[in-house]
Amino acid sequence: MHKNIWYPFTIIKDxxxxxxxxxxxxLWLELExxxxxxxxxxxxxxxxxxHAHPKIADAIAEQAHKxxxxxxxxxxxDPAEQVAKKLAELLPGQLNKVFYSDDGSTAVEVAMKMALxxxxxxxxxxxxxxxxxxxxxxDTFGAMxxxxxxxxxxxxxxxxxxxxxxxxPHTWMGDEEIEQKEEAVIEQLKKLLSDQPQKYAGIxxxxxxxxxxxxxxxxEKFLQELRAVCNEHNTLLLFDEVMTGFGRTGARFSxxxxxxxxxxxxxxxxxxxxxxxxxVTVASDEIYEVFNSxxxxxxxxxxxxxxxxxxxxxxxxxxxxxxxxxxxxxxQMEEWHQEFLNQIIDHPKVKNPRVKGTIxxxxxxxxxxxxxxHSITAIIKKRSIEExxxxxxxxxxxxxxxxxxxxxxxxxxxxxxxxxLLNEL
Numbered sequence: 001m002h003k004n005i006w007y008p009f010t011i012i013k014d015x016x017x018x019x020x021x022x023x024x025x026x027l028w029l030e031l032e033x034x035x036x037x038x039x040x041x042x043x044x045x046x047x048x049x050x051h052a053h054p055k056i057a058d059a060i061a062e063q064a065h066k067x068x069x070x071x072x073x074x075x076x077x078d079p080a081e082q083v084a085k086k087l088a089e090l091l092p093g094q095l096n097k098v099f100y101s102d103d104g105s106t107a108v109e110v111a112m113k114m115a116l117x118x119x120x121x122x123x124x125x126x127x128x129x130x131x132x133x134x135x136x137x138x139d140t141f142g143a144m145x146x147x148x149x150x151x152x153x154x155x156x157x158x159x160x161x162x163x164x165x166x167x168x169p170h171t172w173m174g175d176e177e178i179e180q181k182e183e184a185v186i187e188q189l190k191k192l193l194s195d196q197p198q199k200y201a202g203i204x205x206x207x208x209x210x211x212x213x214x215x216x217x218x219x220e221k222f223l224q225e226l227r228a229v230c231n232e233h234n235t236l237l238l239f240d241e242v243m244t245g246f247g248r249t250g251a252r253f254s255x256x257x258x259x260x261x262x263x264x265x266x267x268x269x270x271x272x273x274x275x276x277x278x279x280v281t282v283a284s285d286e287i288y289e290v291f292n293s294x295x296x297x298x299x300x301x302x303x304x305x306x307x308x309x310x311x312x313x314x315x316x317x318x319x320x321x322x323x324x325x326x327x328x329x330x331x332q333m334e335e336w337h338q339e340f341l342n343q344i345i346d347h348p349k350v351k352n353p354r355v356k357g358t359i360x361x362x363x364x365x366x367x368x369x370x371x372x373x374h375s376i377t378a379i380i381k382k383r384s385i386e387e388x389x390x391x392x393x394x395x396x397x398x399x400x401x402x403x404x405x406x407x408x409x410x411x412x413x414x415x416x417x418x419x420x421l422l423n424e425l
Contacts, residue, residue, distance in 0.1 A: 016378075019385065024051025026405045029390060039390050040414050042403050045211065045243050047274030049322050050405035056273045056318045063314035072100065072307040079313030086320050087282060090252055093261040097288040099281045099300075100308040104242035104268035105138025107279035108204075110302060111264045112142050114283055115202040115236050121290045121298045126201040128161070129238075130192060132168040134213035135206060137240050146204050148213060151372055164192060164200075170216035172352035172362075173345070182222045186229060193233035202236035202263070207254035208356055211243040214397040215361035217354045220258040227260045236263040236287075242279070246270035246323060247330035247404065250357030257357075263287060271312075273319035274403075278312030326404040333358045336408050337400070340415040349422045361399035364425070371395045380421060387417045 001007065001018060020032040027050055028036045039047065049056075063079065070077060084098040101110055112129065119126040129146060136152070137143040144153045145160040153160060166188055169181040193200065207223055210216040230237045239262040244254045248270070251257035255265065264287065268279035291300050306312075337360035341353050353362040364376055374395040384391035391398065400414055 016382070026050035026052075027403060027410060035388070037385060037388050037390050038402070038410065038414060040384075040400050040402055041390060041392055042401050043274060043390075044269075044392075045248070045401055046269045047403050048246060048270045048319065049273055049326060050403045051274075053273060053322065055322060056275050056315050059314045059318035060275060060311050063311055067310045069306065069309055069311070073303060077308070077310055077313075079310045079317060080308035083280075083308075083313045083316045083320075086317070087267075087280065090320075091265065091282060092253075092255050094284040094286065095261065095265055095282045096285050097283045099283065099302075100304075101279045101281065102277050102304050102306055103138075103279050104240075104266065105140040105143045106304065107242060107266035107268050107281045108137045108143045108146065108240055109140050110281040111238050111240075111266050112146065112201075112204070113302060114264060114281065114287065114300065115238060117298075117300060118236070118287050118290050119201055121293070124198060126198060126235075128199060128201065129163045130189065130200055130203045131163045131165055132205055132210070133165050134168045134170070134210050134216055135165075135204070136210070136212035137204065137206075138242075152212075163204075166192075168205075168210055168213070168216055169218050169222055170210070170354075171219060172217070172354040173341075175352075178219065182219070182225065185222070186225050189226070189229055190233070193229065193235060197233060200235050202238050203230060204238045204240060207239045207241060207244060207258060207260070207262075208249050209244050209254075209359055212394060214363075214394050215354070215359060215399045217356045217359075217361075220260075223254070223258040223260045227262075230263075238262060239265045242266055242268045246319070247326070248358050248401070250331055250334050252323070271319065272315035273322060275315040275319075276309070276312040277306075278309065278316060329404045329406075330358050333402075333404075333406075333411070336411050340412055344415065344419050344422070347419065347422055349425055358404070359399060359401045361397055364393075364396040364398055364422070376425065379425070383421055383424065384417075387421065389414060389417055391418075 021029050022032050023030040027038050029039050030036050087098055088096040099110055101107055131146045133148055135147045137146045166185050169185050171178040241253055245267045249257050263284050265282050272278050334355055334357050337355045344350055345353055349364050351363040351365040372395045376396050377393045380393050
C-alpha cells in the first residue's frame, strides 16, 4: 500500500496490495499491469453510464473554463439553478426545494436536521426517528445514529443518539412469508406512533433496497403502507435514495416505482453520473414554508464550502440528459438479471436470490455466521479479479450492479464467471 494513504474500510495489517487503476473506459477498468476488468459494482454504486463518459467529461471541462467554484451564500449561478429546476421536474409531487451538500452522509444529516427543526419551528419538540434494522445511511454521527448498530458504529456507540428500530421486511424470490412480515412491521409502527405521537420527527428508510446492509429488498406495497401510516399519524417520511436514485431500481427513483411521495428525499452517488461529489436533500414545499420566516431562529443554519459546486452541477446536468437516453437499459435490466439468476438459482451455494431493477443479489450459503467480516469476502474479491471482474461482496452477499452501458451479453458473462467462482468455493 502507498505509505502516505489511509484507505477506507480497510483492516490495515491484513490488507492486500490495492489494485492500481490507470484508466476507465465504459464498463472496463484498466490496471497498471495492463489487465482489463469489468466494473460489476459501478465503483461503489456511483457510476451510471460507464467510466470517462465523454458527454460528462466535456461538460465539466467547459464549465471549468467559466466558473469552477463560488460561495453559495448570497450568490447563485446558472448550473445550480438548472439542476434544481430539473430535479423538481423529475421528482414526484411537491418535492421542489433543493438543498445542496457534498455526499450521501451529509445529505442524510441535512434531512434529519430539517425534520427535527421543522417540528421545532412549528412549536413541537419531536426529538427522535424511527429507522430500520440493517440500515446504513453513512458515516457521520447523525447518519450512523440512524443506521444499524454494526462494526461500522461499534467504536462510537456511546456517542450516537437513540432511534427506534423496526425490522426491515426484506424479501427474495420464492419468499412465502413476506405479507406476514410486512403486516407485523406495520403493526409495530402503528403502536409506536399511537403510544407516543409527539416523539417522532420522522421515519427514515432506504426505499426498496438496503445497500450496505446486504442488498436487502422490500416490496413497493410496504412503502405504500408506510406512507399511509405517516399520513394517519402526522409524521414525516424520509427516503434515503443515495444509492437507489437515478434508475437503480428500474425507475428514475424508488419513489416513482413505488408510487410514493416522501416528505424529504436524499440523493447523491449517481447525481453526477459518478464523476464528482455532489448531493442534494430535496424537501416538500410544505416543509420549506415552515422555515420561510424573518425569525433567525427559524432559519436552517447549515452549509458547506463546496455547496452547489458549479463543476458538480455541470456534471449533473449532463447526467440528466444521459439518464433519459439510458432509460431503455435501466428499465429492462431487471429482466436480464431474472433470466440469468434463474440459471443459477438451484446452485447449492445460492440462497435468497433477489432482484430490483439493475441490482441483483444472493446470499452465499455456508456454515459461518452471516456478516460483513465473513471469510468468503476476501476469497471472492481476489478470485474475481483473476477472472476479470470487479466484485466486492457484502460479507457473504454477492451482488451485481453494473453501469447502464452494460450489454446483455456482458451481463451474461458476469453471471457465467460468477457461477465458476461459486463452483470453486
